[in-house]
Amino acid sequence: AGADGCVAVGGGSAIGLGKAIALRTGLPLIAVPSTYSGSEMTPVWGLTEHGAKRTGRDPAVQPRSVVYDPELTLSLPVPLTVTSGVNALAHAVEALYAPDASPLVSLMAEEGVRAMTQALPLVAAAPDDLDARGRALYGAWLCGACLGATTMGLHHKLCHVLGGTFGLPHAETHTVVLPYALAYNAPAAPRAVTALSRALGGADDVPHALWALAGSLGAPRGLAELGLKETDLAVAAEQAAGQPYPNPREVTVDGVLALLTAAYQGREPSVDA
Incomplete structure (x- = not known):
């Protein structure tokens, strides 16, 4: 076509293309970007x-x-606004316990979580609130920049397996998995948990x-809601544990299977010390 550049307008999928x-x-x-995926910053x-x-x-x-x-x-629907925003939070959460985290990235991650978690309830209550939408984009920018500067761990690898192998929707999968992945890693990442608190x-x-x-904003709670079958859990655990990547807590098949089972059922996440 003789093009001298490419412009991507849209969400993470459009920017990914x-x-x-x-x-x-x-x-x-x-x-x-028209969502909060943060892909544009990585x-x-x-x-x-x-x-x-x-x-x-x-x-x-x-x-x-x-x-x-x-x-x-x-015009981004509220359900997608919520899951896209939590997807952004996942970038900041993993950046806080990444092996190549730095003081500057940690400050950005903490501020990104603060901005996004404050903005999402406001946007859900008033979708046309331009200030809240802007605040959410500010949070997405910070969270995306953190992802671009650090190495991904268990949460992202697990979501890549669930999306790539089982076809689960990207933002919704991140939203469901994040609390369980954080509960799994929390005992080995006390500084990250303190910053998030x-x-x-x-x-x-x-x-x-x-x-x-x-959950209070209407996001899906369990992987079963997203179409995952119970028979898929063991396969997903094997795949996620079979890939070498840095993570604050050792990744085992049994540990990931327990994490996935809780996420599948959508029950309250619990930190196993």
Whole structure:
């Protein structure tokens, strides 16, 4: 086509397609996000082929410029607003206990969680509240930048398996899994939990607070609601535990299966010390 650049307008899937084009052609990418996925702030690309999702990092896919306009998010339905926002929270949560976390990234992650968790109830109550929509985009920017600067752990790997192999919807899967993955890692990540507690106004039980927030805003509670079958749990646990990646707590098949079983049923997450 003789194009000298690529502009991606939309959510994480649209920006992900733009990244795939940039990866294969070297064209510069400009992103105009209309959700809170945060993909626009990362050099991370993802391609799903033959029932498996591959991810990687390449500076060529990092958008050269990003345009944030809260007016573009006004028509985003509340259910998708909530799950997209919790998806963003997952980026910040994992950044807080990543092996390559830094003081600056940790400050950004804590502020991103604070901004997003304050904005989501306001947007849910008044979807046309431009200030709240802008606050949510601010949180998404911070959370996405944290994901771009650190290494992903159990939560993201698990969601990649559930999405790539079993076809579960991206934002909804992140929303369901996050409290359980955090409960699993909490005993091995006390500093991250302390930072999240501050961001959530002093919450005593951070995984439960995130679970309760998402549920109160109408988000799906269990993986069964998203179409996962009980027979898929063992397969997903094997896949997620079979990949080497950094995580604050050792990843075992039994541990991941217990996590997935709780997430499948949608019961309250509990921290196993």
